[in-house]
Amino acid sequence: MKKVEAIIRPSKLKAVQRGLKEAGIPCLTVVPVKGTGLQKTYSERYRGTELSMIMKTRIMIMCIVSDDNLEKCIDTILDNSSEGTPGDGKIFIYNVEEAIRIRTRTRGGEAIK
Numbered sequence: 001m002k003k004v005e006a007i008i009r010p011s012k013l014k015a016v017q018r019g020l021k022e023a024g025i026p027c028l029t030v031v032p033v034k035g036t037g038l039q040k041t042y043s044e045r046y047r048g049t050e051l052s053m054i055m056k057t058r059i060m061i062m063c064i065v066s067d068d069n070l071e072k073c074i075d076t077i078l079d080n081s082s083e084g085t086p087g088d089g090k091i092f093i094y095n096v097e098e099a100i101r102i103r104t105r106t107r108g109g110e111a112i113k
């Protein structure tokens with residue numbers, strides 16, 4: 001199992017969610033976040049604040065998927081979240097040790113089906 005954490009533009013959330021659902025990956029958690037990426041224009045200022053210090057509003061999507069679904073999940077997020085311009089976001093992948101469905105106590109791959 002893998003954890004896919006994608007930081008995307010809020011405007012792309014609906015398309016990503018729809019795409020994941022159509023790809024057979026309906027379960028996800030969404031968190032509003034603020035952060036900064038690389039700013040090549042760090043010396044510029046906007047209303048007195050260094051641009052590198054301005055926190056951009058983004059959405060973090062988190063889903064736990066089977067190893068088999070990982071590439072499909074990544075491709076779906078890439079296809080639906082890119083404008084092709086700086087600030088599009090990032091995807092991070094982690095190994096997941098265990099998943100447990102509370103209602104049934106089902107563990108492992110069965111818990112995320």
Ligand SMILES: Nc1ncnc2c1ncn2[C@@H]1O[C@H](COP(=O)(O)OP(=O)(O)OP(=O)(O)O)[C@@H](O)[C@H]1O
Nearest residue numbers: 007034035036037038056058085086087088089090
């Ligand atoms: N290395 C990182 N660690 C944690 N969060 C990150 C990291 N890189 C980016 N983020 C998060 O993703 C958001 C969007 O990042 P962004 O797309 O600007 O990355 P970038 O590396 O600057 O790429 P680009 O050149 O396309 O802008 C940031 O506002 C931040 O919340």
Ligand SMILES: [Mg+2]
Nearest residue numbers: 037038086087
């Ligand atoms: Mg950036």
